[in-house]
Amino acid sequence: MMVIQYKCPDCGADMFFDSESGKLSCDSCGRKDNVEDFPKDFIYNVFTEGETVEYHCKNCGAVILTDTDTTATTCSFCGSGVVLGDRLSGNMAPAKVIPFTISKEEAMKEFKAWCKNGLLTPKGFMTADRVKSIAGMYVPFWLYDLQSKGHADAVCTKVSSYTRGDYIYTETSYYDVHRSVDLQYIKVPVDASEKMNDELMDKLEPYDYSQLKDFNTPYLAGYLAEKYNYDDKQLFSRVKSRTDKYVESYIASTIKGYHTTSYKNKQIDTKQIDAHYTLIPVWMVYYDYNKSEHIFAMNGQTGKVVGKPPISYGKVAAWFTGIASVSFIVLKSVAWIIGGGF
Numbered sequence: 001m002m003v004i005q006y007k008c009p010d011c012g013a014d015m016f017f018d019s020e021s022g023k024l025s026c027d028s029c030g031r032k033d034n035v036e037d038f039p040k041d042f043i044y045n046v047f048t049e050g051e052t053v054e055y056h057c058k059n060c061g062a063v064i065l066t067d068t069d070t071t072a073t074t075c076s077f078c079g080s081g082v083v084l085g086d087r088l089s090g091n092m093a094p095a096k097v098i099p100f101t102i103s104k105e106e107a108m109k110e111f112k113a114w115c116k117n118g119l120l121t122p123k124g125f126m127t128a129d130r131v132k133s134i135a136g137m138y139v140p141f142w143l144y145d146l147q148s149k150g151h152a153d154a155v156c157t158k159v160s161s162y163t164r165g166d167y168i169y170t171e172t173s174y175y176d177v178h179r180s181v182d183l184q185y186i187k188v189p190v191d192a193s194e195k196m197n198d199e200l201m202d203k204l205e206p207y208d209y210s211q212l213k214d215f216n217t218p219y220l221a222g223y224l225a226e227k228y229n230y231d232d233k234q235l236f237s238r239v240k241s242r243t244d245k246y247v248e249s250y251i252a253s254t255i256k257g258y259h260t261t262s263y264k265n266k267q268i269d270t271k272q273i274d275a276h277y278t279l280i281p282v283w284m285v286y287y288d289y290n291k292s293e294h295i296f297a298m299n300g301q302t303g304k305v306v307g308k309p310p311i312s313y314g315k316v317a318a319w320f321t322g323i324a325s326v327s328f329i330v331l332k333s334v335a336w337i338i339g340g341g342f
Helices: 104-116 198-202 236-253 313-338
Strands: 002-006 015-018 023-026 043-047 054-056 063-065 070-074 081-084 131-164 167-191 224-226 260-289 292-299
Touching (some): 104 260, 104 292, 131 236, 198 292, 236 260
Parallel strands (some): 131 224
Antiparallel strands (some): 002 081, 015 023, 070 081, 131 167, 131 260
């Protein structure tokens, strides 16, 4: 197994990818280098023996265990950032990466602000002072380019009423409606890690794809990273199911002006044009509250936080009580008006 570390050309300290400057940065002397131009003489490749479950830190010599899916990590003894190069080669090599733009300090600030905005969360949770850990991780995704063709046949109705004499007549008109659409979707993301919660990862969207970079290992320095567990073929059914819903929604949006719509036939054919193995930046936040761990995820590019915070049932009860009180006051006022109070 090959371990990659980046050493500062000026002072020899470890260098990390800095989310603010977008460069490799040395915390010791302040030197910064462009990812693409970092001198190769200061990239250290160390080959370790045995299965891909351990590496030897070049900085302090410690032996650190990892699982077989880890592609980048930090030494828990000295904090040195390392990239496990052999796990990023061949068909496991990412094509693209979205670099972190939010630092760890900014992530904590954004998370605390998010906690304070929880109107129905317990006060103890809103203080955000029980964060167990926060980790910057590159999560493996497939970005799909897809073409979807949809066909639908429906019967739609328009209903009108009119009065003639003592009778009210209702007239229903029926229409045969046909729709054919040809849609293309670019960069539909699906996470490819079996460890990550799919629902949580889906909610992190959207991403700014204008910031996509060609993959380069220095982007991983100082962060955790995982390799994919599922290839693009294995995940196609999931992205197809998701895209088919988009197509259905689009077809429905084109059928307007009718009172009812009943589909007789609907067919959607989605095909994969391409798929790009991409690493997406995510801050994982682990929060201890009320003797249980709550896991939250933050988009490392936009700062969007997702997860399920604990609920204060006392606040929920108070909220419903307040709604009921307002309704009672309104009803009482209406009754007063009806009774001639004004």
